[in-house]
Amino acid sequence: MTSPLAKAGPWERWLGIVALVMVVAGVYWGLFVSPVDLYQGEPMRILFVHVPSAWVSFLAFFVIFVASIKYLRTRDLKYDTIAHAAAGSGLIFTGLTLASGSIWGKYAWGVWWTWDARLTTVAVLFLIYAVYLLVRGLIDEDAKRARYGAVLGIIGFLDVPIIHFSVYWWRTLHQPASILRPDSPRMAPELMIPLLFNTAAFIVLFAHLVIARRRVIEAERSFTRAQQEQLHESGV
Amino acid sequence: MWLSVIWALFRKDALLELRRRETLLAMGAFGVLSMLLYNFALPLDGDRARDLAPGLLWVSVTFTAMLGLGKAFAVEKQNDVMDALVMSPAPKAAIFLGKLASNFVFIAVIELFLIPLFAAFFPVQGNAPWGAMIGTLFLGSLGLATIGTLFSSITVAMRAREVIFPLVLLPLMVPVIIATSQALAAFLNGETTAAGAWLRMLGVADLIFMVASLWVFEFLVED
Numbered sequence: 001m002t003s004p005l006a007k008a009g010p011w012e013r014w015l016g017i018v019a020l021v022m023v024v025a026g027v028y029w030g031l032f033v034s035p036v037d038l039y040q041g042e043p044m045r046i047l048f049v050h051v052p053s054a055w056v057s058f059l060a061f062f063v064i065f066v067a068s069i070k071y072l073r074t075r076d077l078k079y080d081t082i083a084h085a086a087a088g089s090g091l092i093f094t095g096l097t098l099a100s101g102s103i104w105g106k107y108a109w110g111v112w113w114t115w116d117a118r119l120t121t122v123a124v125l126f127l128i129y130a131v132y133l134l135v136r137g138l139i140d141e142d143a144k145r146a147r148y149g150a151v152l153g154i155i156g157f158l159d160v161p162i163i164h165f166s167v168y169w170w171r172t173l174h175q176p177a178s179i180l181r182p183d184s185p186r187m188a189p190e191l192m193i194p195l196l197f198n199t200a201a202f203i204v205l206f207a208h209l210v211i212a213r214r215r216v217i218e219a220e221r222s223f224t225r226a227q228q229e230q231l232h233e234s235g236v
Numbered sequence: 237m238w239l240s241v242i243w244a245l246f247r248k249d250a251l252l253e254l255r256r257r258e259t260l261l262a263m264g265a266f267g268v269l270s271m272l273l274y275n276f277a278l279p280l281d282g283d284r285a286r287d288l289a290p291g292l293l294w295v296s297v298t299f300t301a302m303l304g305l306g307k308a309f310a311v312e313k314q315n316d317v318m319d320a321l322v323m324s325p326a327p328k329a330a331i332f333l334g335k336l337a338s339n340f341v342f343i344a345v346i347e348l349f350l351i352p353l354f355a356a357f358f359p360v361q362g363n364a365p366w367g368a369m370i371g372t373l374f375l376g377s378l379g380l381a382t383i384g385t386l387f388s389s390i391t392v393a394m395r396a397r398e399v400i401f402p403l404v405l406l407p408l409m410v411p412v413i414i415a416t417s418q419a420l421a422a423f424l425n426g427e428t429t430a431a432g433a434w435l436r437m438l439g440v441a442d443l444i445f446m447v448a449s450l451w452v453f454e455f456l457v458e459d
Contacts, residue, residue, distance in 0.1 A: 159411070163410050170414050
């Protein structure tokens with residue numbers, strides 16, 4: 001029997017190395033090389049963390065959505081494991097989006113929190129997927145956990161655009177949005193290119209985390225199974 | 237077939253409720269209590285009451301509805317009724333619609349009961365468009381009941397279901413909470429156009445929830 005805690009496969013290892021190099025390079029680029037917007041000053045550099053993590057958050061929830069549908073279609077636990085792994089990693093990036101958005105908000109708007117449409121949407125997303133992981137943790141049976149998780153993953157994802165539009169309307173109908181959103185003229189390429197580079201770095205990092213997390217989840221599953229078999233054999 | 241399944245399930249739940257009066261009594265008492273508490277906790281006088289009232293009404297309804305929705309499937313769990321239902325030739329979606337029908341009607345009954353109290357407790361103008369507001373409440377309750385019915389069928393079998401059900405339901409309900417409160421507020425302030433826009437959003441949300449729930453419900457009950 002091969003050890004369930006088999007070492008990281010080539011994909012996991014190489015994506016990890018590439019992610020490390022890219023993130024370090026992206027941080028350096030964003031902090032020291034890229035110029036700064038005249039009006040927004042040095043704090044705007046947090047953009048290089050904030051925007052990529054926001055995109056990766058949405059990507060993660062899209063992965064959960066697709067994997068959930070594939071699970072319900074095929075009943076292959078592989079897809080459920082991918083959804084589970086994407087949720088854990090996606091939650092980290094969503095948290096990072098919220099934290100960096102809040103820090104930016106303190107600088108730009110003078111408050112830690114504002115009911116900006118996008119910030120609010122991300123906060124609700126964070127809650128939905130935290131609950132997704134919580135629900136999964138409360139179900140012991142593999143197939144049942146996978147099915148319930150898939151349903152929550154699908155409904156949660158379909159809810160995202162409705163949440164976004166309702167929050168957006170709610171804010172814009174009540175007060176002019178201009179104070180709340182830094183008006184974004186076309187972004188200069190000197191900013192755009194490192195931003196895209198950082199996004200690519202975060203996506204590679206996310207892929208690495210999902211693969212690593214998936215390996216751990218599978219190892220945990222076979223450990224539990226082996227434990228149960230042992231209990232069974234010893235006649236308990 | 238569909239209609240008879242829906243009707244049979246609804247009739248069963250309604251009869252049970254008429255005999256035991258558990259859910260509606262608890263919901264009604266809770267609804268009244270929450271409105272009293274708002275009056276104790278918040279400075280609800282004059283204009284302030286009119287600004288706060290629509291949101292408070294809908295939050296009251298949401299929490300009250302949660303009380304009933306959370307245990308909507310508890311009765312099917314006893315004596316394995318759910319297993320029998322699933323094994324029967326009835327379409328799964330019709331079973332869902334039957335449970336949804338009784339949940340929705342329970343919430344609607346509570347709303348009709350809370351509305352006059354609301355008008356008395358919160359000094360809103362007497363000439364408020366009550367018909368439009370009740371319609372708004374019903375539209376909001378439909379979304380609430382749809383997602384509530386769907387996830388109550390999951391959480392009923394789970395550990396810590398009393399805690400987990402609101403945690404699943406409330407974040408998903410954010411758009412319904414916003415749209416319903418805003419539509420109610422708009423009607424109270426005589427802004428019919430804004431109210432119409434919110435009602436459309438509510439309708440779209442209800443539709444998406446309904447279609448998605450009908451699709452995924454069969455996966456929830458298959459064992």
